[in-house]
Each structure stands twice: as structure tokens, then as C-alpha cells.
Amino acid sequence: MKKGSLSINSENIFPVIKKWLYSDHDIFVRELISNGCDAVTKLKKLSLMGEFDEPDEPYRIDVIASPDNKTLQFIDNGIGMTAEEVEKYINQIAFSGAAAFLEQYKDKATEEQIIGHFGLGFYSAFMVADKVTIESLSYKQDAEPVYWECENGTDFSMDKGDKETRGTVITLYLNEDSYEFANEYRIKEVIDKYCSFMPVEIYFTNADAPAKDEEEKATEAEASEEATAETDETKDAAEKKEKEAPKPLNTTTPLWTKHPNDCTDDEYKDFYHKVFHDYKDPLFWIHLNMDYPFNLKGILYFPKINTQYDNLEGTIKLYNNQVFVADNIKEVIPEFLMLLKGTIDCPDLPLNVSRSALQNDGFVKKISDYITKKVADKLSGMYKIHREDYEKYWDDINPFIKFGCLKDEKFLEKMKDFCIYKNLEGKYLTLPEYLEAGKEKYENKVFYVTDEVAQSQYINMFKEEGMDALIMTQTIDSPFITLLEQKNENVHFYRIDADLSDNFVDESLSEETAKDYTDKLTELFKKALDVENITIKVEALKNKDLSSMLTLSEESRRMQEMMKMYGMAGMGMDPAMFGGKGETLVLNANNNLVKYVLDNPDGENTPTICCQLYDLAVLANRPLSADAMTKFVARSNEILSILAK
Structure with a gap:
């Protein structure tokens, strides 16, 4: 038997592990299964x-939980380790260079996760366990099994083991704060x-699940014999269920590992529902499949979003060789695509020591x-x-596209000619198409x-005059309009109520008369x-028929x-101080109510x-x-009373 103390002061290293991973202490499961x-x-x-x-038995990883014993086991039938390899990979690599590593990272424990560096992935087990054992048998011919044990992350012992099958068993004796991981529901x-x-099948076993005693087995056998009246079909179904093998987790x-030509629409939708727990079908998807100059596979979904109720933040799950790394890593996924849902698997990603953050790298x-x-x-x-499909999806996808154009110059260059807008008739036009159709009326x-x-x-006024406007009702349209003005010289956007076009006015009112009317009505309305x-x-x-408008x-x-x-609103800042003209009440000189006010400046009902x-x-x-509405309702009742007399 070999005994020893870890070559670095463990009371320094394990607090660093635990401190950084306090909120993600379940990550040890990923690390240990990844090792398998x-x-x-x-x-x-x-x-x-x-x-x-290769032997006949399939490769697999087993996770066995014992709620009674408060233990958790991770078992693989992979390459296994010899005593020399345990010495190298567990005792030495993790700690031989750890002094310098700790010196570098000790002050960054809340910034960069250290699991995965210098073999520390295995040591994530000590976040949840007071004691950890390893039983391993190498694939090498005539290899001897090895047993390794470490308690509280301080002293270890290593001896010849008694494991008879190839692979490794890691047993965690959970600490008091981590008993939850022996619970079947939690660990699953x-x-x-x-x-x-x-990429390897994972099976779960509850070691303390109630076993059938002899009496139960006898009772079941007797019941089976008495079931002779059952139909053959029912018997076959029962036998099939009895023989059904356990399913991997x-x-x-x-789906992203398959070629796009081998995937059906139903498979894409089923995968989406399963991974993102979204009951609505996605609009469409993009299957990424690239081998050069880097290996990248994945599926990006455009979800159907109700902008009033749904969270506009999507979910991009990042994987490294099918191992989950993190959600929405911004270095890999452009910010505007964070609205999408999808999976990206890139084995070539330059992950840092944690596997859950990226190095700042041109490759990314x-x-x-x-x-x-x-x-x-x-x-x-x-x-x-x-x-036709593009137009059908436009109302749902345009927030993605507009956000992308605002955030990414290259995306803007590619998409600027493919942005469309719904007009007053419900038809979709590009900006050049709109300008061409209205060049005689509004240049x-x-x-x-x-x-x-x-x-x-x-x-209605626009439609009556044969004029058109674009429907831009989303929050993102305001900055997008500014972008369009910047990218299209001499093109200016005006909200439909911004000003009166000459198209709506006849020439019956002279400039002098209009000024005289304006002066009179300004005084009356004030x-x-x-x-x-x-x-x-x-x-x-x-x-x-139109009397007044703003x-x-x-x-x-x-x-x-x-x-x-x-x-800044409500701070006494008048927009007019920035050059704006402010709000204007337009009164129609051709309307009878306006004429009445002009003809009866001192009339009893004129103020009303x-x-x-x-x-x-x-x-x-x-x-x-609220106050204006109260007065408006009271005044309306008053006017109706006058009319009813």
C-alpha cells in the first residue's frame, strides 16, 4: 500500500474550487461523466x-445512487488506469503544477472557473464529497487493479484493488450539504x-430501490398462472414489457450530428420541443454542418414569439464534443442571434480551464x-x-433581422435589400419599391x-388621397428607422401624424385669410x-367632415x-428648445363646427x-x-342634452 499527502496544501486548493463553484456545485456530475x-x-x-x-458488451456509463448510504457512483467500461497512471493523472498532474496555478488564480476565484485544469475536473468531486474512492482496471493485458482513496482532500492511500472488469468506478461519499445528489430525481x-x-450511453440505478422478496415473487408467479384467461395479445404485450431493457438517460x-438531408421536419420539431420545452412549433431552422476550416455542427431555430408576452431572450446551448458547456456564450453567438433558440457543437472551441468560458481568440x-x-x-x-414563405414569417422574424442590422455591419450589408415592410393595404414592399411607387406624391x-x-x-386620410405608409409598430422600429436614414441618403421618415401634406389641402383659403383665422382661433382656444x-x-x-386634428x-x-x-421627461425640458416645432392643433376652415366658432366668438356654446x-x-x-377624459365625458353629456332640447 502507498500512502501520502497531496503535494500542495489542500486547505488552499479545495476552498478555491468550492468558492467559485458555490452556485454551480452540481457541475461535478458533468466533469465525472465527461471523464468516463x-x-x-x-x-x-x-x-x-x-x-x-473490442469486446461484445456495449460501452456505457452507469450512475448508481444510494440514498441510504449517501453515496454516488460513476462507473465506465473505458480504458481504465494502472497504478502508474493513477499516480500520474490523479496524484501528480493535479498538484505538481498547482502551486503556480493557485498563485495565478487565487484572486480570480469569482471570475474564472478552475475545474478542468491540471486534472482538477476529477477533484470537483470534493465539492460534494467528504471521501472519494477510485477502483480501476486498465485494458492492458496482465494489468493489476488499483484502489485509491482520499478523505477530505488531504491524505490519500493507494493499493492493489480487486476490480475484475475493465474500466473505472468512482465512489463519492457525499457530505452533509450534498445529500440531495443521492436523490434519484435530483441526480437525473x-x-x-x-x-x-x-456520446456514451448513461444509465441510472437506484441502489436502494425496493427489491422483491421471495414471498412477492411467489405471489406474482401464482397470479401469472391464474391469468390463463388472458388473450394471447395481452400475454405477448406483458412478456415484452417484462423483458424490456432499461433505457439510457x-x-x-x-440531431445536429446527422446530415441535414437525413433529418425530417418532424424530427427537427420534436428535437426543438424536447430541448427547449416550447410547445409552439418553430417557424423554421438552419442546420449548421461545417468541417473546414473548423468543425462546427448545430441547429438554429427561429421561434414564434409573441412580443407582448414572451421573453425576447432566446437560448443558444453550446456544446463541446456533445458535452454541455453553457447557455448563450456571447463570444461565439452574435448578440442579435441571442433571440434565437438552438444548439451549437464545436469541438475546436478554445475553452478556458473551466470548459464554460472562452479564451479571447481570433478563432472564436x-x-x-x-x-x-x-x-x-x-x-x-x-x-x-x-x-411567399418569407412574407408569411416576416412579422415574426423581423425583430431578429432588424436587431441584427443594428448590431452587425456585415449582417446589415447582406440583409439591407431583403428587409420588407407591410403597407396600408397589407402588402409587403421593400423600401425602394415604396419610394418608387410614391415618388410623385412624396418624393x-x-x-x-x-x-x-x-x-x-x-x-383613412392617406387612403382617401391614394397615399401609402409603412406599418412599423414594434419597439425596435424606432432605432431601425434612424439606421435606415443613415444608410439611405436624402431619405427621411415621418410618422403619419407628423405634419399635413399638401395633398390633403385645397386652395380655397388665401394666405392672408388663413392668418386672420389663425389669430382669431388661437385667442379663442387659449x-x-x-x-x-x-x-x-x-x-x-x-x-x-374632419373638424380638427393634431x-x-x-x-x-x-x-x-x-x-x-x-x-428626462417631466424635468421641465421643452423639446422646442432643441429646435422642434412641438404639437399643433390643425382646424379645418371647411368644417361647420370650426365655421361656427369663427362666426360666433362670443357665443354661449363656443368655449364648449x-x-x-x-x-x-x-x-x-x-x-x-384621466382628468381630461372625465371632463370630456361630462362635456359630451352636456352637448347631448343641448341637442335633445
């Missing part, structure tokens, strides 16, 4: 090289989290660029070949709608509304939105009509405040 997978993979390679004759949950797609060949940037290109190619190809102006209900009055700062504009609108210059509205976004005209204009633009 590595052991099997090495043996498979030796077999391919002709240095090992962790295996599902980290090991769902590992993982899938060793996940190449992967990110490749993924961006594949997404752009898929979308542009759909636009060119399946325009390089692009009108847009942000709220189809609130701006319905303006929409007095009726009891406000000093109000801008009145009198126009002769073609639609005589306009707000595009510049002022954008400034107000910016002030609101940065918390002025207030009503203003509120009606506001209602067609935005909701009234």
Missing part, C-alpha cells in the same frame, strides 16, 4: 488503431442538464462570422426563392404608422382651454421619445365646442389623461 466518456473514447481509438480488440435532473447528448446521436470571431453568414444566406435565399419621404388604432384617422402655450393652424382640408413634428416627437427613454374640438383631436392621436 473520455475513457471510452480513448479505448475506441485504440481499437481503430488495432491495439485493442442534473444529468439531463449537462449530459443529455454525451441520454441521446448519443443528437471566425465562428461568430460564420454563423452570421449562414443565417443571412438562409434568409436571403428564402426571400429570393420562397418569397423621398417615407410615412409610417406606429399604432394602427390610434392613428386610424390619419390612415381662453377656452385655459392654456397659454398652444399652436393653432387653420387649413382648408378637402375632407369637410400634428407633431417628427423632430420634436423623436426628441420627446429620447427624453423619455433617458428619464373649442374644448370638444381639442379633445377630439387628441383622442385621434393618443389616449386622454
Whole structure:
């Protein structure tokens, strides 16, 4: 027997492990099962090289939990270890260079995970165990089994073991804070989290599951004999169920490992539902399959999102040789694709010591660029070949595309010609198509709608005049409009209620008369509304039924939105100080109510009509405040009472 103390002060190393991984202490399961997978993979390679004759039994990893004994075992039938290899890989590598390693990382324990470096993946077991044992038998002919034991991460002993089959058994004697991992439900949950797609089958056994005693077996045999009345079909089904072998917890060949031509739509959807627990079908997907200049496989899904209720943050699961690494590592996945859901498996990833963070490396940037290109190619190809499908998906996918254009210059260059917009008739147009169709009426102006209900009055005016506007109702449209203006010289966007186009006005009102009317009505409305700062504009609108409307210059509205976004609203800052014209009440000189006010400035009902005209204009633009709505309802009742007399 060999005994010894670890060559570095363990009271330094294990607190570092535990401190960093305090919130992720279940990660030891991934590390130990990964070690088992590595052991099997090495043996498979030796077999391919002709240095090992594969046995008939399949490769597997077994996880055995004993809730009664508070133990957890990880068993593989891989390459195994000799005593010399245990000495090298467990006793020496982990600690021979650990002094310098600890010196480098001790102050970064909350920044960089250290599991996986200098053999420390195995030592993650001590996060949850007071005592750990290893039983191993190498594949080598005439190898002797070895037994290794370490308690509290301080002193170890190593001796000849009694294991008779090839492979390794690691037994964890769980500490008091970690008994949960002996619970069948809990350990299966962790295996599902980290090991769902590992390349070796993983089986679980509850060592303390109730065993059938002789009396139970006899009772079952007697019941079986009495069941002679059952049909042959029922008997066959029962026998089949009895003989059914236990199923592995993982899938060793996940969908992304297959060639796209070998995958069906149903398989893609089933995989999506299983991995992301989303009951809705994805819109479509992109299967990544690349061997050169780096190895990368994966599937990216465009989910159907309800922007009002769904979380806009997606989930990109990153794998390394089918071993789960992390969710949404931004170095690999472009920020705008974080809205997607998917799996990426890249064995060539330059992971740091933890396997769950990336080194800052030019290679990582190449992967990110490749993924961006594949997404752009898929979308542009759909636009060119399946325009109808592209339009069908547009309302759901446009947040992804617009966000990508805002965040990634290369993606913008690839996608700018494939951005489409719904117009007032519900048809989809590109920006050049919209400008070409309206060049005679509004030249390089692009009108847009942000709220189809609130701006319905303006929409109707546009339709009556044969003018068009684009529907841009999403939050992301505001910065996207700014981007479009930057990238399209001389093109300017105006919300549909920003100003009155000359198309809506007839020429019956002279400039002098309009000024005279404006002066009169400004005075009347100031007095009726009891406000000093109000801008009145009198126009002769073609639609005589339209009495009043509000306009707000595009510049002022954008400034107000910016002030609101940065918390500057309500601080006494007038948007007009930045050059904006502010809000304007437009009154129609061709409307009978406006004419009545002009003809009866001192009339008994004139103040009531002025207030009503203003509120009606506001209602067609935005909701009234609570106080204004109360007054509006009372005034409406008053007007109805007058009419009823």
C-alpha cells in the first residue's frame, strides 16, 4: 500500500474550487461523466488503431445512487488506469503544477472557473464529497487493479484493488450539504442538464430501490398462472414489457450530428420541443454542418414569439464534443442571434480551464462570422426563392433581422435589400419599391404608422388621397428607422401624424385669410382651454367632415421619445428648445363646427365646442389623461342634452 499527502496544501486548493463553484456545485456530475466518456473514447481509438480488440458488451456509463448510504457512483467500461497512471493523472498532474496555478488564480476565484485544469475536473468531486474512492482496471493485458482513496482532500492511500472488469468506478461519499445528489430525481435532473447528448450511453440505478422478496415473487408467479384467461395479445404485450431493457438517460446521436438531408421536419420539431420545452412549433431552422476550416455542427431555430408576452431572450446551448458547456456564450453567438433558440457543437472551441468560458481568440470571431453568414444566406435565399414563405414569417422574424442590422455591419450589408415592410393595404414592399411607387406624391419621404388604432384617422386620410405608409409598430422600429436614414441618403421618415401634406389641402383659403383665422382661433382656444402655450393652424382640408386634428413634428416627437427613454421627461425640458416645432392643433376652415366658432366668438356654446374640438383631436392621436377624459365625458353629456332640447 502507498500512502501520502497531496503535494500542495489542500486547505488552499479545495476552498478555491468550492468558492467559485458555490452556485454551480452540481457541475461535478458533468466533469465525472465527461471523464468516463473520455475513457471510452480513448479505448475506441485504440481499437481503430488495432491495439485493442473490442469486446461484445456495449460501452456505457452507469450512475448508481444510494440514498441510504449517501453515496454516488460513476462507473465506465473505458480504458481504465494502472497504478502508474493513477499516480500520474490523479496524484501528480493535479498538484505538481498547482502551486503556480493557485498563485495565478487565487484572486480570480469569482471570475474564472478552475475545474478542468491540471486534472482538477476529477477533484470537483470534493465539492460534494467528504471521501472519494477510485477502483480501476486498465485494458492492458496482465494489468493489476488499483484502489485509491482520499478523505477530505488531504491524505490519500493507494493499493492493489480487486476490480475484475475493465474500466473505472468512482465512489463519492457525499457530505452533509450534498445529500440531495443521492436523490434519484435530483441526480437525473442534473444529468439531463449537462449530459443529455454525451456520446456514451448513461444509465441510472437506484441502489436502494425496493427489491422483491421471495414471498412477492411467489405471489406474482401464482397470479401469472391464474391469468390463463388472458388473450394471447395481452400475454405477448406483458412478456415484452417484462423483458424490456432499461433505457439510457441520454441521446448519443443528437440531431445536429446527422446530415441535414437525413433529418425530417418532424424530427427537427420534436428535437426543438424536447430541448427547449416550447410547445409552439418553430417557424423554421438552419442546420449548421461545417468541417473546414473548423468543425462546427448545430441547429438554429427561429421561434414564434409573441412580443407582448414572451421573453425576447432566446437560448443558444453550446456544446463541446456533445458535452454541455453553457447557455448563450456571447463570444461565439452574435448578440442579435441571442433571440434565437438552438444548439451549437464545436469541438475546436478554445475553452478556458473551466470548459464554460472562452479564451479571447481570433478563432472564436471566425465562428461568430460564420454563423452570421449562414443565417443571412438562409434568409436571403428564402426571400429570393420562397418569397411567399418569407412574407408569411416576416412579422415574426423581423425583430431578429432588424436587431441584427443594428448590431452587425456585415449582417446589415447582406440583409439591407431583403428587409420588407407591410403597407396600408397589407402588402409587403421593400423600401425602394415604396419610394418608387410614391415618388410623385412624396418624393423621398417615407410615412409610417406606429399604432394602427390610434392613428386610424390619419390612415383613412392617406387612403382617401391614394397615399401609402409603412406599418412599423414594434419597439425596435424606432432605432431601425434612424439606421435606415443613415444608410439611405436624402431619405427621411415621418410618422403619419407628423405634419399635413399638401395633398390633403385645397386652395380655397388665401394666405392672408388663413392668418386672420389663425389669430382669431388661437385667442379663442387659449381662453377656452385655459392654456397659454398652444399652436393653432387653420387649413382648408378637402375632407369637410374632419373638424380638427393634431400634428407633431417628427423632430420634436423623436426628441420627446429620447427624453423619455433617458428619464428626462417631466424635468421641465421643452423639446422646442432643441429646435422642434412641438404639437399643433390643425382646424379645418371647411368644417361647420370650426365655421361656427369663427362666426360666433362670443357665443354661449363656443368655449364648449373649442374644448370638444381639442379633445377630439387628441383622442385621434393618443389616449386622454384621466382628468381630461372625465371632463370630456361630462362635456359630451352636456352637448347631448343641448341637442335633445
